[in-house]
Amino acid sequence: MRSVILSIGDEVLIGQVVNTNASYLGSGLFSLGIPAEKIITLPDNEKEILKEFRSAWKNFDVIVVTGGLGPTHDDITKKCVAEFFKSEYVLNEKVLKHVKSIFARRHIQMPAVNIGQALVPSAAIVLENKAGTAPGLLIDKADKVFCVLPGVPYEMKYISEKGLFPYLEKKYRNKVKRVVKQKTLHTIGIGESLLAAKLGDIGRIVRKGRDYEVKLAFLPSNYEVRLRITVSAATLPKANSLVNSTLKLIKKAIDKFIYSDDEGSIEKTLGALLKKKRLTISAAESCTGGLIASKLTDIAGSSAYVMDGIVSYADKAKKRLLGVKPGTIKKYGAVSRETALEMAVGIRKRSDTDIGISATGIAGPGGARKNKPVGLVWIGYSDKNITFAKDFIFTKDRLRNKDAMAKMALEVVRRQLLSINN
């Protein structure tokens, strides 16, 4: 099975947009055992697009096209599809109803131009797009699949997951020679090399057989290290069992550092843990500026354990809202173990939650003090039994620091609740 990805849009060619759609589709097609053998980015130019359609249709079994499906004048992909498949436009009532409903629920009159989005080439199967207005289009002909998706990433992803990938999986299940399964384990606050050391031989694992291969990859990014297991095998059951046996080996060595093995975030893992233990939490934030609370509330149902949070950016606010003693800040500074401890106790008591968490540090780029570099953060933890603070030093980049500091604060709570001491 040979597949190709065609990305349409001048904005990609001139480097205004990075082509993340192609990576997403590339990895999806790869897992389906229909790896992309080529990715081609094209201008918003009818002649060029049709030329590539012809050669793609000739050389590949699966063609996935992204971009140029919106309502405005510069979106010409659908026109090219209709022409390429000599297919008339038909009005798709279901799509029209959906597009109308999107404007209706926002109490906005649907502009006439959007009616066009309900016009689809008769040759195409419509793939529902609940994430936006432009539907996906799929043509299944001569045992080939030609699919067109919007360029907006979350719409493209929605249609791929709900429509395209399941369709391809079903259609080609018996034709693909290799099935590829991947599993990614998430860790935070432990370096790649330390992780590798703890894994020992497992960390170097690359098992090969006549009809299977197991690979392990370390993927570090901003103080998180993802461990990716990639298994290719002849059948799905075989692949799954290889993934599971490898997973067991790894967990045996570093289980406590793995906060998720299902693409979950630290806030998702911690949220589930808090729910299970029926604990409530509140955050007192300085350098993270609300990001800890924001991450906690990214999880649906977080109202079960998040009561409130305080962003005490100014010292004044630390005193007024959290009861940090003026003397403490004066003597040790706002970025100190002592201030972090008082912030954590203060938020826990004032919010009347089981756990209080705090973060005070220097996000940068400015603000460094003697022995207090940019990237330094003190994270405080307090519950009715114990109160402590830990310090970490991250990068010199403000946004990366805020993100790493907030995640680390959540990881500190996770480790405490599971009595993981390291």
Next chain:
Amino acid sequence: MRSVILSIGDEVLIGQVVNTNASYLGSGLFSLGIPAEKIITLPDNEKEILKEFRSAWKNFDVIVVTGGLGPTHDDITKKCVAEFFKSEYVLNEKVLKHVKSIFARRHIQMPAVNIGQALVPSAAIVLENKAGTAPGLLIDKADKVFCVLPGVPYEMKYISEKGLFPYLEKKYRNKVKRVVKQKTLHTIGIGESLLAAKLGDIGRIVRKGRDYEVKLAFLPSNYEVRLRITVSAATLPKANSLVNSTLKLIKKAIDKFIYSDDEGSIEKTLGALLKKKRLTISAAESCTGGLIASKLTDIAGSSAYVMDGIVSYADKAKKRLLGVKPGTIKKYGAVSRETALEMAVGIRKRSDTDIGISATGIAGPGGARKNKPVGLVWIGYSDKNITFAKDFIFTKDRLRNKDAMAKMALEVVRRQLLSINN
């Protein structure tokens, strides 16, 4: 002048690596007036690579290839170049000296395999790579330029900036008929199609002349729409004046919706505005869960105008921390104009800031009530002269809602400070 970018590497095809190299090169070639008309990603496969080399050499004036120059076995680009140009390998002493020095500095014995990096096709000019071991290779023949760069981003960038771009600029200075200038305008809270409607004919603007072209593109993402003006003209002054005249036309129609025309974020624009007006702000957040404060504090120096923030997730917290009247929540609900107003006034007074902003809504996926759908948010604003609240309805997706609601809250403040009423 027509150029093409060839990216070589299986890791890009299977989505393990996002092709940021292509965007970097695309924007570089674009501003040189030699825009890439195609970007093609290829596998590490000699046959495929040579095939693309042939068609690229036939159809384009400038060919830029990245990837496959490292020392390892799967890096076959150089081999293909030598074969394609029927060119022998010669040992380049300068490169060898450089590669040796890199290992020497790290006190590492240079592996024999790295000697190969000093072997270059005789037809090629060597472009120095101070950022790594693999040099860039440039073939200038038949008035065409064929250039090969390493795939490691910072090495690719180094050689492009120091070697490739200056070479192209010099060579084609008098041949490039077109200078290209771009301007991107940022809007929020107004849809692509609505924007197009407000722009009318301007929205369809693609003016062409014998020696110039003006294009307008809509780039939507989660309730933000970027408007990109692209002008190509014979001379820089001509291009600039066309950008400015187009900008004037657009601003005349939708000026109030444009929060930035220099790639800035809404938090950056608002931050500068608050600083200029010497105003302070504090946020009371329910559905956004801290994201408004986090965005505000994403900007370095925000401590000049951000004092603190309250995440009043639970109703209890709205009453205790913000002084929202129990009766108000009981009578109108937590998601209501009345509650938003009391939250905004409450945070302003308690934090003693010039402006208080509030957000209370339903991020979803659950929590919808009669006449209160998922995606509904009430944003409250309060300063010493005026207090008001506006409602908006966004999507059904929790994270997209939080992001859109937080940005919209900042936009509401921006519009108020500039007395933009819509």
